[in-house]
Amino acid sequence: xxxxxxxxxxxxxxxxxxxxxxxxxxxxxxxxxxxxxxxxxxxxxxxxxxxxxxxxxxxxxxxxxxxxxxxxxxxxxxxxxxxxxxxxxxxxxxxxxxxxxxxxxxxxxxx
Amino acid sequence: xxxxxxxxxxxxxxxxxxxxxxxxxxxxxxxxxxxxxxxxxxxxxxxxxxxxxxxxxxxxxxxxxxxxxxxxxxxxxxxxxxxxxxxxxxxxxxxxxxxxxxxxxxxxxxxxxxxxxxxxxxxxxxxxxxxxxxxxxxxxxxxxxxxxxxxxxxxxxxxxxxxxxxxxxxxxxxxxxxxxxxxxxxxxxxxxxxxxxxxxxxxxxxxxxxxxxxxxxxxxxxxxxxxxxxxxxxxxxxxxxxxxxxxxxxxxxxxxxxxxxxxxxxxxxxxxxxxxxxxxxxxxxxxxxxxxxxxxxxxxxxxxxxxxxxxxxxxxxxxxxxxxxxxxxxxxxxxxxxxxxxxxxxxxxxxxxxxxxxxxxxxxxxxxxxxxxxxxxxxxxxxxxxxxxxxxxxxxxxxxxxxxxxxxxxxxxxxxxxxxxxxxxxxxxxxxxxxxxxxxxxxxxxxxxxxxxxxxxxxxxxxxxxxxxxxxxxxxx
Numbered sequence: 001x002x003x004x005x006x007x008x009x010x011x012x013x014x015x016x017x018x019x020x021x022x023x024x025x026x027x028x029x030x031x032x033x034x035x036x037x038x039x040x041x042x043x044x045x046x047x048x049x050x051x052x053x054x055x056x057x058x059x060x061x062x063x064x065x066x067x068x069x070x071x072x073x074x075x076x077x078x079x080x081x082x083x084x085x086x087x088x089x090x091x092x093x094x095x096x097x098x099x100x101x102x103x104x105x106x107x108x109x110x111x
Numbered sequence: 112x113x114x115x116x117x118x119x120x121x122x123x124x125x126x127x128x129x130x131x132x133x134x135x136x137x138x139x140x141x142x143x144x145x146x147x148x149x150x151x152x153x154x155x156x157x158x159x160x161x162x163x164x165x166x167x168x169x170x171x172x173x174x175x176x177x178x179x180x181x182x183x184x185x186x187x188x189x190x191x192x193x194x195x196x197x198x199x200x201x202x203x204x205x206x207x208x209x210x211x212x213x214x215x216x217x218x219x220x221x222x223x224x225x226x227x228x229x230x231x232x233x234x235x236x237x238x239x240x241x242x243x244x245x246x247x248x249x250x251x252x253x254x255x256x257x258x259x260x261x262x263x264x265x266x267x268x269x270x271x272x273x274x275x276x277x278x279x280x281x282x283x284x285x286x287x288x289x290x291x292x293x294x295x296x297x298x299x300x301x302x303x304x305x306x307x308x309x310x311x312x313x314x315x316x317x318x319x320x321x322x323x324x325x326x327x328x329x330x331x332x333x334x335x336x337x338x339x340x341x342x343x344x345x346x347x348x349x350x351x352x353x354x355x356x357x358x359x360x361x362x363x364x365x366x367x368x369x370x371x372x373x374x375x376x377x378x379x380x381x382x383x384x385x386x387x388x389x390x391x392x393x394x395x396x397x398x399x400x401x402x403x404x405x406x407x408x409x410x411x412x413x414x415x416x417x418x419x420x421x422x423x424x425x426x427x428x429x430x431x432x433x434x435x436x437x438x439x440x441x442x443x444x445x446x447x448x449x450x451x452x453x454x455x456x457x458x459x460x461x462x463x464x465x466x467x468x469x470x471x472x473x474x475x476x477x478x479x480x481x482x483x484x485x486x487x488x489x490x491x492x493x494x495x496x497x498x499x500x501x502x503x504x505x506x507x508x509x510x511x512x513x514x515x516x517x518x519x520x521x522x523x524x525x526x527x528x529x530x531x532x533x534x535x536x537x538x539x540x541x542x543x544x545x546x547x548x549x550x551x552x553x554x555x556x557x558x559x560x561x562x563x564x565x566x567x568x569x570x571x572x573x574x575x576x577x578x579x580x581x582x583x584x585x586x587x588x
Contacts, residue, residue, distance in 0.1 A: 003475065007475070008471070010478075011471055011474050011475045011478060012471065014474050014478060015429060015433075015470050015471060015474040016433070016436070016451075016454045016455050016458055017455060017458055017459060017462075017467060017470065017471070018455040018456060018459045019459065019467070023464075023467065026464075027467070027468065027471055030468055030529055031468075031471060031472060031475065033529075033530060034421065034472060034529065034530060034533075035472075037417075037418060037530055038418040038421065038422060038485070039418075040414070040415060040418050041415055041418050041419065041488055041489065041492055043415075044412075044415065044492060044495065046488060046491035046492060046495070049491040049492075049494050049495060050491070050494055051487055051490035051491045051493070051494060052490050052491075052493040052494045052497060053490075055306045055307070055320050055321075055545075055546040056305075056306055056307040056350070056352060056546060056571075083346075083347075086213060086214075090213040091213070091439075093211070093213065094209075094210055094211060094213075094439070094440035094441070095438070095439055095440065096437060096438075096440075096441075096442070096443035097443065103438050103439055105438055105450055105453065106447060106448060106449055106450050106452075106453055107449075107450075108450050
């Protein structure tokens with residue numbers, strides 16, 4: 001068995017999941033069965049194969065547009081330029097708990 | 112005139128010529144949804160106000176004698192993984208049960224700008240993770256061709272809505288086959304464009320190096336028209352590519368005679384149902400009879416695609432789904448005392464079993480000590496899969512395969528065996544991993560009258576050719 005009960009508990013913690021006892025048992029079984037299947041990949045010698053880093057075979061935006069943008073960090077994602085951000089009331093509209101200015105969460109720091 | 116059986120172009124023309132109105136057509140679709148969808152379950156949310164307002168705008172244009180845009184008044188359905196401003200968008204998950212997005216997905220906005228009437232949001236496997244629609248956090252979808260069967264997944268609601276004439280066309284998303292496999296199961300056309308061809312802005316992310324948006328339609332020509340409408344660079348999606356968008360509809364007119372069509376033996380091996388094999392072989396004969404040259408090709412790493420996919424897709428999903436923490440939007444558990452407890456309990460309550468399974472697998476594959484053995488290994492095998500296709504496309508223009516190894520299976524048949532369910536995508540995942548386009552077009556039915564799909568795969572950014580082959584087959588069949 002590749003994955004132990006201890007691994008399931010550790011990975012659940014990393015993934016911010018609690019999982020019930022039944023869910024942990026099922027997960028132990030399912031993860032081991034899927035990972036056994038994934039072992040198929042070990043048939044392949046990939047020691048000289050580079051990992052895929054880009055899916056697309058093309059430049060995402062044209063060189064012309066890239067050069068038109070000043071090199072600042074915020075322009076990095078949107079090559080065509082900056083855009084207005086979401087207004088605060090809209091950004092807060094779906095919050096489970098907000099006070100009109102901030103998202104409210106349970107206390108983080110003990111005093 | 113049976114309005115809801117019309118193609119996109121015939122719908123627009125009927126409205127333009129005042130034979131009907133967009134408003135009446137939308138109402139007719141809603142009446143049909145009211146009548147049929149109780150037993151199918153394709154829709155999660157209807158956007159009636161938004162639809163009728165748009166229909167009214169189109170009708171005013173028609174009344175004033177103005178030329179209608181290409182999708183003027185055409186009723187469409189949108190998979191609920193695409194966000195719609197002011198209209199609940201859940202991704203099929205309880206964790207987004209009450210989420211009302213503040214903006215529109217680019218693909219949806221482009222359809223509406225071209226005149227489409229958005230009827231509502233369609234059911235899907237939770238966060239598009241599944242091959243049968245049984246993983247929806249709300250209710251499963253039943254296949255309109257046989258209600259005891261699944262519609263496929265994860266875009267099962269979109270495929271079912273089109274197959275049951277509740278919408279003229281629909282948008283779906285494809286990460287491992289989620290447009291093409293349900294199209295095959297429901298007997299409609301489903302197109303996954305090249306990675307980067309269509310903006311994913313506003314697509315609720317599953318696996319970012321694999322997610323694609325594309326159309327589900329009744330005809331290949333309709334798929335070409337929807338693609339032409341939604342394709343092209345979008346400043347809001349850094350992965351959308353700045354290449355000119357061809358007129359895919361006009362390109363359909365080019366003859367298929369002389370095209371070289373590859374057939375790979377790896378797609379006809381163990382696990383392929385005999386009736387599906389027979390239907391696909393007949394379709395290949397048909398392509399030959401219209402002048403295509405059939406050429407054997409080899410894609411030797413095909414059997415490694417599913418394990419590769421389930422490492423990369425789950426690793427990316429585990430990162431993408433970390434955002435559901437109960438802070439800014441989505442479900443928050445009640446009565447929690449601490450922040451970590453809030454995260455864990457909100458996610459425990461909000462996510463379904465398959466989503467948790469994939470988050471766990473992906474987190475494991477990325478965790479310290481396992482990264483090289485799993486994620487990195489998978490990305491290397493992905494390179495080998497891409498090389499297979501690069502080599503094959505040196506000699507052929509397109510490759511044809513079955514879309515799925517079987518026709519639609521029964522509800523409950525595979526739902527307790529994740530691995531068996533994963534294998535339903537065995538012929539579709541590779542195109543997602545490699546980033547090439549693929550289309551599924553109906554190619555007959557089984558003895559039980561269940562639809563079968565023919566898949567056509569093409570070179571990067573060469574949707575024109577696969578649409579042409581699909582159209583050529585559709586016309587000949």
